[in-house]
Amino acid sequence: MAPAFVDYEFAGRKELCLCHSTGSTRRVLLVPPLFDEMNRMRKMLVDVMHALGSFETSSFLPDLPGTNESLVALEQVSLSDWRDALRACAEQHEISHIASFRAGILAVAEMEAAHHWIFSPVKGATILRTMMRTRVAADRESGLNTSLAELTEQAGAGSLELAGNILGSELFAQLNAAEIPDMTSQRIVRLESDSKPADSHIAGSALWLRAEPDEDPAMSFAIAQDIAEWMEP
Numbered sequence: 001m002a003p004a005f006v007d008y009e010f011a012g013r014k015e016l017c018l019c020h021s022t023g024s025t026r027r028v029l030l031v032p033p034l035f036d037e038m039n040r041m042r043k044m045l046v047d048v049m050h051a052l053g054s055f056e057t058s059s060f061l062p063d064l065p066g067t068n069e070s071l072v073a074l075e076q077v078s079l080s081d082w083r084d085a086l087r088a089c090a091e092q093h094e095i096s097h098i099a100s101f102r103a104g105i106l107a108v109a110e111m112e113a114a115h116h117w118i119f120s121p122v123k124g125a126t127i128l129r130t131m132m133r134t135r136v137a138a139d140r141e142s143g144l145n146t147s148l149a150e151l152t153e154q155a156g157a158g159s160l161e162l163a164g165n166i167l168g169s170e171l172f173a174q175l176n177a178a179e180i181p182d183m184t185s186q187r188i189v190r191l192e193s194d195s196k197p198a199d200s201h202i203a204g205s206a207l208w209l210r211a212e213p214d215e216d217p218a219m220s221f222a223i224a225q226d227i228a229e230w231m232e233p
Contacts (some may be wrong), residue, residue, distance in 0.1 A: 001017060001020065001021070001053060002020075002024070002051075002126060002149060003018050003020040003046065003049055003061075003097065004019055005017065005018055005019070005023075006060075006093070008085075008088055008089040008092045008093065008144070009088065009092065010065065010084065010085040010108060011072075011081070011085075012063070012149070013071065013072070014064050015062065015063070015064075015065060015070055015085065015089075016064040016069050016070075017059040017060050017061065017063065017089060017093070017185070018046070018049070018060070018061040018062075018064045019058070019060050019061075019093075020050065020052065020053050020058065020059045020132055021058045022053050022056050022057065022058050023058070024056045024057060024058050026057045026058065026060045026097075026228075026231055027054060027059070027060065027093065027094065027095045027096075027097065027228060028052065028057060028058070028059050028095065028097045028099050029059075029060050029061070029062070029085060029086070029089065029093075029095045029098045029099070029108075029109055030049065030059055030060065030061045030099050030101070030120075031044055031098060031099065031101065031104035031105070032045060032050065032061065032063075032064070032101055032102040032104050032109055033101045033102035033103055033104055033208060034064075034102070034103040034104065034106075034107075034127055034161060034175075035127065035131060035162075035165050035203070036131070036163045036164070036165075037102055037103070037127070037208040038067065038174070039213055040207055040208050040209050040210055040212070040213045040214065041101060041102075041184060041208055041213075042213060043213055043214070043215045044214075044215055044216060044219070044220050045061055045101070045159030046061070046206055046221045047215060047217060047220035047221075048223050048224045049061060050066045050151035050228075051220055051223075051224030051225070052220045052224045052228060054224075055228035056139075057224075057227070057228050057231065060089070060095060061091055061143075062085070062086065062089045064077075064082050064085065064086075064211070065077050065081055065082065065085050065108065067082075070125070072079065073166070074115065074165055074167065074168075075159050075166045075167070075168045075169060077171060078168070078170040078171050078173065078174055079106065079107065079124075079170075079171055080109040080170075083107055083108065083109065083110050083111075085149070086107055086108050086111070087108075087111055088109070088138070090111065091113065095221075096109065096112075096113075096114055096115060097114065097115045097117070097119070097124065097230075097231050098114050098115040098116050099111045099118075099119070099227050100116065100117070100118050100119065100121065101115075101119045102121065102122050102127075102208060103121075103122050103123075103124060103126075103127045103175075103178075104209075105118050105121045105180060106124055106175065106178040106180075106181075109178070109181040111182075112173055112183060112184055114183075114185070115185045115186075115229050115230075115231075116185060116187070117187050117188040117226075117227050118126045118181045118183075118186055118187065118188045118189065119189050119190075120190050120191065120194065121176060121180045121188065122180070122233070123179050123180050124129065124174070124176055124177065124178035124179075125175070125176050125177075125178075126174055127175065128162070128172065128174070128176055130215060131162040131165075132148050132151045132152075132162060132164045132203065133148070134162070134163050134164070135151060135161070135162050136140075136148065136151070142231075150207075152176075152177055154174070155167065155169055155172040156169060156172075157169070173220065174222070178230070181215065183212065187199045187200070187230050188200075189201070189223070189226060190202075191206060192204075193206070197211050200226060201221065201222065202219065203218070203222065203228065204216050204218070204222065204223075204227035223232050
């Protein structure tokens with residue numbers, strides 16, 4: 001069965017959500033990484049959805065407001081908006097299990113009643129710092145001398161362009177302060193190459209570090225299998 005688009009309502013409009021439905025009551029919301037990491041890992045996430053289908057598990061991959069096919073500008077969106085939107089998506093599609101990837105966990109940090117599977121979590125300041133360093137390097141190639149401090153100051157005064165994304169002041173400030181939450185019901189999974197503490201480690205590639213979008217079919221299947229086993233009653 002091929003994935004198809006459904007929608008969810010938020011802030012008076014409809015946002016899209018890619019769905020791979022098996023007709024099962026076992027449903028999981030996949031929360032993507034943020035910004036350029038989202039683009040690099042999109043193929044992997046779709047592969048995870050296909051693999052989850054083989055475990056009789058329906059999966060939902062929502063567009064965050066301001067991303068992909070959303071009609072609202074990213075510049076107008078805050079982290080609070082993402083949290084409210086994902087809560088709405090989960091409620092409308094009756095989903096209580098959430099699998100978050102990288103900084104995606106920050107967008108569901110307030111959904112404490114849900115069950116959380118978390119892959120390689122990262123705090124917001126780390127994501128922003130990586131994007132700002134990319135901007136500094138690009139400016140340098142253009143003959144401009146930009147610093148992280150200057151970019152942070154600019155973000156406090158107005159919108160800031162980072163890696164092709166225009167972030168508003170509120171989104172920047174909220175992400176910069178966002179720490180990895182400690183959820184009541186959670187399972188943290190990392191790559192075998194990652195020495196940080198985790199409930200499980202799997203073999204695979206850090207696709208979010210690639211220069212271009214890529215895939216790792218074996219890792220995608222391993223992720224789906226781990227999620228399916230975690231969801232077992």
